Amino acid sequence: MGEVAVADPAVLVGVVSDQKAVHHVPHRTSCRALGVPEAWFYKWRRRPPEPTKREARRAAPAERIRYFFDRSGRTYGSPRITLDLWEEGWQVSQNTVAEIMAELGLQGREPPRRRRSPTRPGKRKAAPDLVRREFDAIAPDVLWWGDMTEIDTGEGKLYLASVHDAFSRRALGYAMGERHDAALVSAALQMAIATRGGQSALDNAAAESFHSVLKVEYIHRHGFATRTEARLKIATWIADCYDMKRRHSAAGGKPPAEFEWIIQEARARTDRKGRAA
CATH class of the missing domain: 3.30.420 (Nucleotidyltransferase; domain 5)
Incomplete structure (x- = not known):
């Protein structure tokens, strides 16, 4: 059975369903009266519900979020994935990315526990500390x-x-x-x-x-x-x-x-x- 051209299929299906639920009119009778095939009615009624506006907004970035997560070896959290999305032109916040990742069951790696301090020289004589525990540089090869x-x-x-x-x-x-x-x-x-x-x-x-x-x-x-x-x-x-x-x-x-x-x-x-x- 092909598609039937009607102004609003969802409304028409609702009318046929209400006639059965409220007035006990068989679906076949209502369909015949409204000029639509009964098979079309059952096909339309089995369709999944339309996504909400919120679901539609999240569907497209969710696909890219899953892609970037898999590309990272399933290690990226929301901050890095947000940067990937921004680079592609997506206008999405890190909080939204975090929420979508939680809905998809995607969790980046736990950050390693920070040491209280970097490795420090022991009692044995060692090479002089030329950088004085400053581990940032203003240019390459400094x-x-x-x-x-x-x-x-x-x-x-x-x-x-x-x-x-x-x-x-x-x-x-x-x-x-x-x-x-x-x-x-x-x-x-x-x-x-x-x-x-x-x-x-x-x-x-x-x-x-x-x-x-x-x-x-x-x-x-x-x-x-x-x-x-x-x-x-x-x-x-x-x-x-x-x-x-x-x-x-x-x-x-x-x-x-x-x-x-x-x-x-x-x-x-x-x-x-x-x-x-």
Whole structure:
């Protein structure tokens, strides 16, 4: 049975239903009197109710919210997803995004517990604290930091050393191996130097937060049968996800690599204007 052209199908269906409920007139009789097929009446009555205005407003952003949540590896909460939506032109508040996520049963990762203070030098003689516990930088390559962490695999421990730029939080260099020794640290540092082509002051305390993110958002969600598998997958996550896609609050809500590019472009424009003047 095709669609029947009537001015307001919902009203017509209501009339037929009321005739049956109030006056005990059979549906067939009312349909015949109103000039509509009985099969059309039953088909229309089985239709799901029209969404409310609120439901309609939330339906479109809900699809994008689910997309961005899945793209983040199911780790993003409402603040970062709101930034993704704003970048696409959506006019939606963070509170609305949080409400929609709750309705969809989407929950980002719990933020890692903050340490009371960064790692501090112990009693043994250590290298001088060149940065004096200040872990922010005003430009790229003013300050790098680095640290080491261990990862479980089916073959045993795998150690990761990483080096980061304090300005954008970008992972400049990283290396993985079976031993946590100076050679591993040197390999990570050499990669960072190759990436930047220079050297900077180093500290290790702030890098602990990166390793926490890595473990909570990726390593703890995956298993690695071998060290080789762990190396490949972790390196891919760092280079493709963390540096290029994952939004960072310290980088203006942008991914580290994009943040650096934006700042470099802004400074280049300023330099060009200065030369032109």
